[in-house]
Amino acid sequence: MPTPSPSVPQVAPLTASQIAQFKRDGVLVLPAVLDPDICRRARDDMWETIAADLPRMKRDDPSTWGPITAEETAGFSARRPADGGEPLLSGKGHRLTIRNGSEDLALDLGPRAAWQVAEQLLGKGTVVWPAGLDQSGFATGPCLMDDGAMEGLASHLGRKIENYREAASYTTEDLRVPKTGPVWMNGQGTRGLYCTLPNSPSPGPNWRGSHSDGPCYGRTRLQFAAYIDDLPPASGGFTVWPGSHTRIWEQQWKAFHEQGTTHTGQREQMRMAGGYDALPDPLFEQIKADTQPFETHGPAGTLVLWHTKILHIPGQNKSSDVIRQATIYGYLKTLESLSDALAMDDDGGGIWRDWSDEVRAIDERS
Ligand SMILES: [Fe+2]
Structure with a gap:
């Protein structure tokens, strides 16, 4: 594995009170901490890709930033790269995605x-x-091949994977994926740029689409959303239910240990019942009933850290002249630091078992 060598300016370490807040809420907003020059280059890069693949959208004219049509969506799908992965730019409705996360x-x-x-x-x-990416233009890194990972591969690799449930080995393997494939699954890339176009529809009173990422098991603990442009309030900011991370973590592990409830098993159950509306997750419903959601926003370069199990939803973009531009990444624990056996078992160790001594020592009520 390459030696970690960050040559870019580093975000300042968190204070004890910031760590306490992160433990308590499961989310922490760090306004404008990322390099403004890199953010500017990322915006320029985004508009270059749009100019090439969706030229009807003009950078200087927000009236051209309307939703992606069905014909446009179909056109993107036809441009899947030959060696696998997704098209660099794709989208549907108010969601526009650029898979540049491994650059x-x-x-x-x-x-x-x-x-x-x-x-x-x-x-x-x-x-x-x-x-x-390595010299061959692929991204290789460790991936715990669980059922959630198999789902991710099936939907993002661009080649059909048969019987992905059977293929799950629940062991960590070196996974090699093409540059616009699921490079986040082996820690080698971000999800790319997730944009929400202006005037996006409301999720409705019950926050349709709110979810917690992936299974409770696995190697991801810490994720972030980073805004490469100014994001005013009510413009599609990542929205979370503070404190839900602990409740979901505990409940999902309990269900896994007691009933063997896996990630895909749970989703299958929901699909068979007729979708999420027919079989809502009782805990998610409870959280939405007793907790106020918190919508993040901030100037360009704002970094939103969150615990991977927190209940969240991309916010509604009510603006008419702002594109929500966020990149999402999840850090993975190495195999050396977290064995497969431990990645598949919380072992009663609590939600902060796999975090640093510093994090574990801080009292979240402080
Ligand atoms: Fe998510």
Whole structure:
């Protein structure tokens, strides 16, 4: 594995009170901590890609930033790269995605800039370094091949994977993926740029689409959303239910241990019942009933750290002239620091078992 060597300016370490807040809420907003020059280059890069693949959208004319039509969506799908992965630019409705997450610019912007903070939170020497692409243009890194990972591969690799449930080995393997494939699954790239176009529809009174990422097991503990442009309130900011991380973590592990409830098992149950509306998750419903959601926003370069199990939703973009531009990344614990057996078992160790001594020592009520 390449030696971690962040050559980009580092986000300052968190204070004890910031760590306490992160433990309590499961989320922490760090306004404008990322390099403004890298953010500017990331915006320029985004508009270059749009100019090439969706030229009807003009950078200087927000009236051209309307939703992606069905024909446009179909056109993007036809442009899947031959060696697998997704089209560089794709989208549907108000969501526009650019899969540039394995490029050095995207990695320098967020994952490498917040490296010091990631090691502070998860433990020095325990985090997979986001090296990006190798000389062959592919991204290779460790991936725990669980059922959630199989789902991710099936939907993002661009080649059909048969019987992905059977293929899950629940062991960590070196996974090699093409540059616009699921490079976040092996820690080598971000999810790319997730944009929400102006005037996006309301999720409705019950926050349709709110969810917690992936299974409780696995190697991801800490994720972030980074805004490469100014994001005013009510413009599609990542929205979370503070404190939900602990409740979901505990409930999902309990269900896994007591009933063997896996990630895909739970989703299958929901699908068979007729979708989420027919079989809502009782805990998610309870959280939405007793907790006020918190919508993040901030100037360009704002970094939002969150515990991977927190209940969240991309916010509604009510603006008419702002595109929500966020890149999302999840740090992975290395195999050396977290065995497969431990990644598949919380072992009664509590939600902060796999975090640094510093994090575990801080009282979240302080
Ligand atoms: Fe999510």
